[in-house]
Amino acid sequence: MAENQTVLFHSTVFGPIRSRRLGISLGINLSPDDGKVCSFDCLYCEAGYNRQGTGTTGLPPRQKVYNDLRSTLERMREEGMGLDVITFSGNGEPTLHPDFPGIVDDVLALRDEFYPDAKVSVLSNSTRIFTPAVCDALDRVDNNILKLDSAVEHTMRLIDRPTEKSFTVERVVEGLKRFAGTAIIQTMMLRGEHGGEPIDNTTPEEVDALIEAYRKIEPREVMLYSIDRSTPEEHLQKVERPELEAIAARMREAGFNVLVS
Numbered sequence: 001m002a003e004n005q006t007v008l009f010h011s012t013v014f015g016p017i018r019s020r021r022l023g024i025s026l027g028i029n030l031s032p033d034d035g036k037v038c039s040f041d042c043l044y045c046e047a048g049y050n051r052q053g054t055g056t057t058g059l060p061p062r063q064k065v066y067n068d069l070r071s072t073l074e075r076m077r078e079e080g081m082g083l084d085v086i087t088f089s090g091n092g093e094p095t096l097h098p099d100f101p102g103i104v105d106d107v108l109a110l111r112d113e114f115y116p117d118a119k120v121s122v123l124s125n126s127t128r129i130f131t132p133a134v135c136d137a138l139d140r141v142d143n144n145i146l147k148l149d150s151a152v153e154h155t156m157r158l159i160d161r162p163t164e165k166s167f168t169v170e171r172v173v174e175g176l177k178r179f180a181g182t183a184i185i186q187t188m189m190l191r192g193e194h195g196g197e198p199i200d201n202t203t204p205e206e207v208d209a210l211i212e213a214y215r216k217i218e219p220r221e222v223m224l225y226s227i228d229r230s231t232p233e234e235h236l237q238k239v240e241r242p243e244l245e246a247i248a249a250r251m252r253e254a255g256f257n258v259l260v261s
């Protein structure tokens with residue numbers, strides 16, 4: 001994989017996928033079917049690096065997202081299938097879609113019509129939390145899952161590689177305070193190297209900095225995870241579960257509700 005690793009999802013609605021952690025889930029990909037659109041270029045991105053390009057199909061129009069989700073939910077209901085969660089994820093950053101707020105409303109309405117007990121989750125990299133309409137939409141979903149991989153500027157830039165220089169740890173932590181008590185902060189734990197530079201966000205200093213940032217943000221929950229599939233940067237190592245649990249224990253001691261996934 002690595003350098004030639006490319007997008008994972010070739011449709012706007014994907015699944016249902018059955019997982020132990022999420023149950024039965026459907027995914028919504030607001031990026032093109034054959035390209036990636038993201039404001040980060042993470043070394044660990046399962047969809048590959050941004051330089052593969054944005055593809056040819058463009059962002060799916062709001063009406064297409066609605067139609068595709070509606071027909072999938074109709075089919076699932078006819079087949080008597082259950083549904084636990086609908087998750088915005090896919091080949092990039094969902095909040096970059098210009099109609100993201102309207103699409104969230106459509107998805108919530110379809111959820112209410114077909115599977116009122118299912119949750120709606122958004123996996124976001126936090127780069128668009130400075131746009132009020134995006135924040136308001138994130139407030140409306142059940143699980144607003146926002147990324148903070150490191151609270152150390154240099155490490156965040158190495159791992160996540162934001163495309164805009166104005167995106168800084170200080171600014172994002174300040175912005176994330178808006179979601180105090182509601183946001184789920186997702187932190188990818190890893191170590192390795194890139195371009196000869198070592199990377200490790202599991203050191204005591206890094207964990208202390210994260211705890212300090214979480215104190216300011218006051219998240220509803222912290223989700224710790226590590227690499228699960230192949231990554232575009234090959235020199236990254238998975239942090240195994242016992243170590244993730246040890247880091248989680250430190251965070252719990254600091255008063256946070258931490259889930260290791």
Ligand code: SF4
Pocket residue numbers: 038039040041042044045046047090091092093125
């Ligand atoms: S934010 Fe998500 S989609 Fe974007 S590069 Fe990182 S892992 Fe990939």
